[in-house]
Amino acid sequence: MAVTNPAGFWRRLLANLLDAIVIGIPISIIGYLITGSAGENWFTNLVELLYALIVPAVWYGYTVGKRMIGIRIAKVNGGKVGIGTMFLRLFVGGLVYVITLGIGLIVSAIMVAAREDKRSIHDFIAGTYVTTEKPTV
Numbered sequence: 704m705a706v707t708n709p710a711g712f713w714r715r716l717l718a719n720l721l722d723a724i725v726i727g728i729p730i731s732i733i734g735y736l737i738t739g740s741a742g743e744n745w746f747t748n749l750v751e752l753l754y755a756l757i758v759p760a761v762w763y764g765y766t767v768g769k770r771m772i773g774i775r776i777a778k779v780n781g782g783k784v785g786i787g788t789m790f791l792r793l794f795v796g797g798l799v800y801v802i803t804l805g806i807g808l809i810v811s812a813i814m815v816a817a818r819e820d821k822r823s824i825h826d827f828i829a830g831t832y833v834t835t836e837k838p839t840v
Contacts, residue, residue: 706779706820706821706822706832706834707834707836708834708835708836709819709820709821709822709832709833709834709835710772710774710821710833710834710835711815711816711821712812712815712816712821714772714773714774714833714835715774715815715833717768717772718766718768718769718771718772718774719768720768721767721768721771721772722766722767722768722769723768725767725768725771726751726754726766726767726768727751730747730750730751730754731747733746733747733750734746734747734750735747752793754766755789755793756786756789756790756793757786757789759775759776759784759789760784760785760786760788760789763775763783763784763838763840764776764777764784764838769833773835774833774834774835775833775834775836775838776788776789776792776831776832776833777831777832777833777834777836777838778830778831779830779831779832780830784831788829788830788831789829791825791828791829791830792825792826792828792829792831793825795825795828795829796823796824796825796828796829797825799824799825799828800824800825807824810824811823811824811825820832821833
C-alpha cells in the first residue's frame, strides 16, 4: 500500500503542541497533586507514556491533538497501528534520537519537511506515516 495524503511538518507539530496543552498539562497537575513534585515525577511520566502507547493503538492512530488537527498515524502496509508499532515508534525511534544527541531529531524534522511522503526516522523504524486520511473502520 502506498503512502497517501501525508501530513506535513506544521500539522504534526501543531498536533503535538495540542497534546501537550490538552493532555500534558492536566496530567502534570494531577501528577503534582499525587506526588507533590512539580518537576518530573513517576506518575506524570507513566501516564504520558501509556497515553502515547495505547491511545493511538486503540483509536485508529489518533491522539487527542492529532484528532483535533485531522491527522493520524497509519501503517504503510495498511495494517492497524498496535502497541508494538507504537513501541518501535516511541522507544526505538527515541533511542536513535538520544544516541545521536538530537541530530537524528533534526534530520527527522528535515525529512518531514522535504520528503514527498513526509516520513521521519521513527516512521521508517515503525513502518508508519502520518496521514490526513480517515481510517476505514
